[in-house]
Amino acid sequence: MQSFQPPRRILMGPGPSDVSPRVLAALARPTIGHLDPEFQALMEEIKAALQRLFNAPDHACVPLPAPGTAGMEAAMMNLLEPDDRAVIAVNGAFGGRMADMADRAGARVVTVDHDWGRPVDPARVEAALAEAPTKLLAFVHAETSTGVRSDAGPLCALARRYGALSVVDCVTSLGGIAVDVAGWDADVVYSGTQKCLSAPPGLSPIALSKRAQAAITGRKTKVRNWLLDFNLLMSYWGGEGGRTYHHTAPINALYGLHESLVALFEEGQQAAIMRHARVHAAFAAGLEAAGLSLLVDAAYRLPQLNTVVVPDGVDEAAVRAHVLKHWDLEIGAGLGPLKGKVWRVGLMGASATPWHVRLCLTALCEALAAQGHAVDAAKALAAADRELAA
Amino acid sequence: MQSFQPPRRILMGPGPSDVSPRVLAALARPTIGHLDPEFQALMEEIKAALQRLFNAPDHACVPLPAPGTAGMEAAMMNLLEPDDRAVIAVNGAFGGRMADMADRAGARVVTVDHDWGRPVDPARVEAALAEAPTKLLAFVHAETSTGVRSDAGPLCALARRYGALSVVDCVTSLGGIAVDVAGWDADVVYSGTQKCLSAPPGLSPIALSKRAQAAITGRKTKVRNWLLDFNLLMSYWGGEGGRTYHHTAPINALYGLHESLVALFEEGQQAAIMRHARVHAAFAAGLEAAGLSLLVDAAYRLPQLNTVVVPDGVDEAAVRAHVLKHWDLEIGAGLGPLKGKVWRVGLMGASATPWHVRLCLTALCEALAAQGHAVDAAKALAAADRELAA
Numbered sequence: 165m166q167s168f169q170p171p172r173r174i175l176m177g178p179g180p181s182d183v184s185p186r187v188l189a190a191l192a193r194p195t196i197g198h199l200d201p202e203f204q205a206l207m208e209e210i211k212a213a214l215q216r217l218f219n220a221p222d223h224a225c226v227p228l229p230a231p232g233t234a235g236m237e238a239a240m241m242n243l244l245e246p247d248d249r250a251v252i253a254v255n256g257a258f259g260g261r262m263a264d265m266a267d268r269a270g271a272r273v274v275t276v277d278h279d280w281g282r283p284v285d286p287a288r289v290e291a292a293l294a295e296a297p298t299k300l301l302a303f304v305h306a307e308t309s310t311g312v313r314s315d316a317g318p319l320c321a322l323a324r325r326y327g328a329l330s331v332v333d334c335v336t337s338l339g340g341i342a343v344d345v346a347g348w349d350a351d352v353v354y355s356g357t358q359k360c361l362s363a364p365p366g367l368s369p370i371a372l373s374k375r376a377q378a379a380i381t382g383r384k385t386k387v388r389n390w391l392l393d394f395n396l397l398m399s400y401w402g403g404e405g406g407r408t409y410h411h412t413a414p415i416n417a418l419y420g421l422h423e424s425l426v427a428l429f430e431e432g433q434q435a436a437i438m439r440h441a442r443v444h445a446a447f448a449a450g451l452e453a454a455g456l457s458l459l460v461d462a463a464y465r466l467p468q469l470n471t472v473v474v475p476d477g478v479d480e481a482a483v484r485a486h487v488l489k490h491w492d493l494e495i496g497a498g499l500g501p502l503k504g505k506v507w508r509v510g511l512m513g514a515s516a517t518p519w520h521v522r523l524c525l526t527a528l529c530e531a532l533a534a535q536g537h538a539v540d541a542a543k544a545l546a547a548a549d550r551e552l553a554a
Numbered sequence: 555m556q557s558f559q560p561p562r563r564i565l566m567g568p569g570p571s572d573v574s575p576r577v578l579a580a581l582a583r584p585t586i587g588h589l590d591p592e593f594q595a596l597m598e599e600i601k602a603a604l605q606r607l608f609n610a611p612d613h614a615c616v617p618l619p620a621p622g623t624a625g626m627e628a629a630m631m632n633l634l635e636p637d638d639r640a641v642i643a644v645n646g647a648f649g650g651r652m653a654d655m656a657d658r659a660g661a662r663v664v665t666v667d668h669d670w671g672r673p674v675d676p677a678r679v680e681a682a683l684a685e686a687p688t689k690l691l692a693f694v695h696a697e698t699s700t701g702v703r704s705d706a707g708p709l710c711a712l713a714r715r716y717g718a719l720s721v722v723d724c725v726t727s728l729g730g731i732a733v734d735v736a737g738w739d740a741d742v743v744y745s746g747t748q749k750c751l752s753a754p755p756g757l758s759p760i761a762l763s764k765r766a767q768a769a770i771t772g773r774k775t776k777v778r779n780w781l782l783d784f785n786l787l788m789s790y791w792g793g794e795g796g797r798t799y800h801h802t803a804p805i806n807a808l809y810g811l812h813e814s815l816v817a818l819f820e821e822g823q824q825a826a827i828m829r830h831a832r833v834h835a836a837f838a839a840g841l842e843a844a845g846l847s848l849l850v851d852a853a854y855r856l857p858q859l860n861t862v863v864v865p866d867g868v869d870e871a872a873v874r875a876h877v878l879k880h881w882d883l884e885i886g887a888g889l890g891p892l893k894g895k896v897w898r899v900g901l902m903g904a905s906a907t908p909w910h911v912r913l914c915l916t917a918l919c920e921a922l923a924a925q926g927h928a929v930d931a932a933k934a935l936a937a938a939d940r941e942l943a944a
Contacts, residue, residue: 165603165819167576168596168812173586179802183585186557191806192582195573195754196563197884206558213555229756230620230781231801237780265780358802364585366619366756366804389779390627390655391620409889411621412569412748414756416581417807422558429555494587499799 174515176524177496178308178469179336180358180365181512183420187363190423191416198413206422207401207413213425214369217338217433218353220345223371226401227421228354228392229414232335235354235368237265238392239302239331242380243352246270248299251292251328253284255314256307257499258333266302269388274298280501281471283464284314286322293326301328306337308359309499311460311471311508313341320348329376335359338369339428340440340468340512351376357417360440360468362513363424366417424513440467443516446551447509450525453547454532454539459506468516471498471506472528478537480504486531493527518552564905566914567886568698568859569726570748570755571902573810577753580813581806588803596812597791597803603815604759607728607823608743610735613761616791617811618744618782619804622725625744625758627655628782629692629721632770633742636660638689641682641718643674645704646697647889648723656692659778664688670891671861673854674704676712683716691718696727698749699889701850701861701898703731710738719766725749728759729818730830730858730902741766747807750830750858752903753814756807814903830857833906836941837899840915843937844922844929849896858906861888861896862918868927870894876921883917908942 175182196203214225228234240262244250250271252263255278266273276292278284284303293301301323305316316332323330329351334343339360345353351373358365372380372394380387380394387393391411400410428436444467448458451472459471474480480497484507487493496508509524522545529541565572586593604615618624630652634640640661642653645668656663666682668674674693683691691713695706706722713720719741724733729750735743741763748755762770762784770777770784777783781801790800818826834857838848841862849861864870870887874897877883886898899914912935919931 165599165816167580167816168583168599168809170583170586170809171590171592173584173590175585175587177587177589180585180587180805183806188582188584188806190557192578193558193560194563194578195565195570195748196560197565197567197570198755199567200561200563200884202561209555209558230624231804233781233801234620241779261780268776268778268780356802358585364804364806365588365802366807386658388658389631389782390651390658391623392779411623412746412755414621414754414807415570416573416578416754416810417756417804419558419560420806426555426557494590 172492174491174493174520174523176510176515176520177494178508178510179356179512181362181510181515183362183364184427184514186427187420187423191420193419195415198415203415204407206418210418210422211401214371217425218343218345218371219347220371223345223373224377224398225369225371226397227418228368228370229411230368231365232356232368234392235370236262236333238370239352239354240265240269241387241389241392242394243300243329243331243376244269244271245383245385247272249274249296250300250302251276251289251298253289253303254278255282255284255310255312256280256304257309258304258307262302281310281312281459283312284319286318289319290322293322293328298326298328300331302331304333306334306341306466306469308336308469310502311466311469313464313466316350317348320350324349329379336466336469339436341437341466345371357421357424360512361424361428363420364417366414367421440511440516442552443511443518443521444470446518446548447511447521449551450521450544450548454525454529454544468510468512470509470511471502472509474505474507475537478532478535480507482535483531486534487527490530491523491527493524521548562882564881564883564910564913566900566905566910567884568898568900569746569902571752571900571905573752573754574817574904576817577810577813581810583809585805588805593805594797596808600808600812604761607815608733608735608761609737610761613735613763614767614788615759615761616787617808618758618760619801620758621755622746622758624782625760626652626723628760629742629744630655630659631777631779631782632784633690633719633721633766634659634661635773635775637662639664639686640690640692641666641679641688643679643693644668645672645674645700645702646670646694647699648694648697652692671700671702671849673702674709676708679709680712683712683718688716688718690721692721694723696724696731696856696859698726698859700892701856701859703854703856706740707738710740714739719769726856726859729826731827731856735761747811747814750903751814751818753810754807756804757811830901830906832942833901833908833911834860836908836938837901837911839941840911840934840938844915844919844934858900858902860899860901861892862899864895864897865927868922868925870897872925873921876924877917880920881913881917883914911938
């Protein structure tokens with residue numbers, strides 16, 4: 165058994181994205197104790213930074229000590245009690261996962277199913293909410309499995325109108341497109357670190373409204389899991405009246421998240437969102453010039469997660485293998501009904517740069533050419549460059 | 555908001571322990587994708603290394619993507635179904651936590667309560683097992699709250715005799731004293747990374763016997779949590795027939811765990827255990843020479859977690875503040891009924907060295923002297939040195 169030396173990789177799949185040298189360096193700073201006064205000050209700084217990041221000044225914001233799905237599980241398990249009614253919009257893999265978790269919480273789950281690749285339809289969600297009193301409405305803001313953005317504001321407003329708490333999955337959206345928790349008046353919003361924040365995977369930032377907190381403290385039954393029970397978690401992260409030991413925070417992972425937030429605020433949140441939009445436009449222009457197309461309509465397409473349609477007669481796995489072998493480039497496969505039909509190309513965080521666009525177009529064109537599918541790489545790059553210069 | 559630069563700290567509390575430069579360096583290696591062939595090879599190496607570490611060649615071993623308590627929660631939630639009977643031995647904070655989790659799983663929980671500072675009594679456990687058919691017996695091998703070792707082999711044998719599955723918390727024991735899963739014939743054993751393995755907190759290595767796996771696949775009800783559901787987890791970590799996406803593994807944290815295991819096997823597991831015993835003996839000799847005493851009887855004392863009795867008239871918090879201020883040294887406070895009565899001094903992993911023993915004795919003696927409690931530091935160090943030279 166020997167030390168592991170990872171190979172060079174350019175990460176343009178659905179996550180993780182490239183982690184910048186400054187965040188990697190932060191991970192390697194010496195571990196200190198989780199009850200250390202200086203670490204507790206860091207916790208306070210991270211909480212305030214997450215409030216700013218989510219635009220959630222009145223929400224309780226903490227990073228959960230586990231990957232992005234922990235945020236989803238925390239939302240479902242803390243808000244739902246047995247026999248509560250939950251309406252879950254499903255338009256991809258992650259909506260389906262939400263429904264599974266709500267079922268484990270003991271809820272009566274009503275799914276509103278959509279074709280993969282389409283945004284959540286507020287009219288159909290409203291019809292489900294109107295049927296019976298509902299505790300919770302959940303949906304995915306940015307579906308990582310399809311590249312679709314759903315319109316969060318109107319959906320959260322529907323939840324309010326029907327007396328339900330809203331849960332919004334922002335794992336792939338946060339940092340890449342606008343996430344406006346206060347503007348949406350959303351109740352529970354969570355994300356991951358390995359997408360547009362470009363920190364390593366392993367933490368799940370989450371925001372809870374005062375309504376959500378009241379629902380949790382007012383539960384009749386215990387939350388079914390312990391590590392993600394907010395009644396316990398907040399006595400550790402809350403900070404008021406001293407901290408009660410709950411778990412041992414993942415110290416070095418939190419150094420990394422903190423540094424990624426420092427970097428994001430240095431750039432500016434709005435500037436980062438513009439950067440994601442700009443490199444996406446260049447990538448889309450390059451794809452079009454190469455005769456390739458995106459699955460999702462431009463109106464609700466995510467700039468940071470591009471589902472590229474596999475042309476007829478092309479072996480999609482061979483293309484992924486080619487770009488990995490010759491360019492050290494990772495792109496993602498399709499999931500579920502999109503398996504074999506699309507590639508998922510991430511332009512997230514530190515991977516959302518013109519360099520990444522140009523490399524990926526070059527590699528994709530070469531891989532297609534290797535299968536006898538003639539594409540003009542020079543034309544694709546020129547189209548991307550024109551868009552970047554605009 | 556600025557980059558965080560942690561202060562120098564010497565970590566001799568109940569965890570985290572000092573993380574070595576080589577493990578810190580491993581954390582900072584470039585992130586690669588969790589579906590990357592090279593990362594999947596790393597996963598296989600970690601699984602095999604954990605089997606070796608636990609001495610569990612026939613168990614399924616994986617690192618859960620969350621701190622040590624995730625191992626406890628995974629054990630309770632996966633093995634227990636509503637109305638199952640669970641016998642939990644409680645002789646400290648972590649036994650109590652196990653009982654809380656078993657209750658959340660819907661089990662009928664029977665606790666066998668002991669005074670804090672005493673090991674689990676097999677006779678009393680047997681009496682509880684004999685009362686009614688029992689699904690699970692759980693206990694803590696190394697109680698981090700008290701510094702007590704319980705005898706795992708006989709307790710696991712009792713579980714087998716009464717047809718129960720055994721769950722053994724080895725968070726603080728693994729790497730510091732012998733953990734022999736095969737020898738104990740234990741069913742579920744879990745640990746953390748931030749104690750005697752000296753990796754940062756954030757992962758929970760766990761081992762499951764074939765009996766435990768059969769109990770999980772044969773459940774009548776869904777596991778109540780999703781992230782820690784072994785039916786899903788093992789389709790990701792199992793590796794047979796390809797991996798099914800479940801969560802995104804915490805890549806860089808796993809680099810750190812891997813490197814800590816490489817370091818441990820280089821030293822030798824038995825050599826590491828001897829080192830823990832040796833530095834503990836030196837520390838105990840130094841304490842005795844200084845007129846201080848340990849709470850726990852030598853027969854079941856943990857070398858890696860020393861509960862030092864606070865002398866009458868000494869302000870224990872002031873001592874901790876003194877050693878932190880003047881020596882950058884972290885030691886732990888007592889928990890629960892031991893609050894204010896003991897300090898918890900860790901000699902774990904990279905913090906289990908003669909240097910740490912000498913520094914801690916020096917700092918403790920100075921802090922006590924500052925309160926007018928005269929102790930002879932030179933005598934304490936000489937006693938420790940004699941033990942180290944022996």
